[in-house]
Amino acid sequence: MENTYYPFINLPLPYDYDALEPFIDTKTMHLHHDKHLQTYIDNLNALLKNYPNLQKLSLQQLIQTANTLPTDIQQPLRNNAGGVFNHRFYFDLLANPSEDVPTGPLAAKIIQTFGSFELFKAAFTKAALSVFGSGYAWLVLDNNRLSIITTANQNTPFELCMYPILTIDVWEHAYYLKHYNLRKNYIENWFKVVNWTQAKKNYLAAAT
């Protein structure tokens, strides 16, 4: 992930806005990246403007130290640093529909942990459906074990000392324009555009 220090900029998507069609639509990608992520970036920069010491911390360090900071900055920092990290992480994990399943060491670990890729998919879908309100479902590495968790709002696995490998944004803004209230359809379509090469990279980075 580039641009991990203040001032934060909205990096372009690593693919065209229409690259995920017909599974995730162009209009949603424009709004999600150009409006929602941009707002988190603007708010995070505005927040950090008056805190020179915090400007020296990376995005991940900001998230990891948020709960040690004064209460007036703690929650806005968690919301906005988390909002920037989570969206970049989510967007980087999408790609033109090309790969159906993970390969290599991540595939082996998924099968070892969940029994099969299909069982993993069912468990991940169930977790993503279980998020009440806004949040994310994650595949994480927790003490070298794969685990599926959910987080509310813009919370991240770092606050739980876990390392993210894969995530789906299940805030309504991620799917409402195309899928309306049918989150399950969105999850099924999202699985068709997962960038498993990036997930494998995330797994290898977390496992070291």
Ligand SMILES: [Fe+2]
């Ligand atoms: Fe989002």
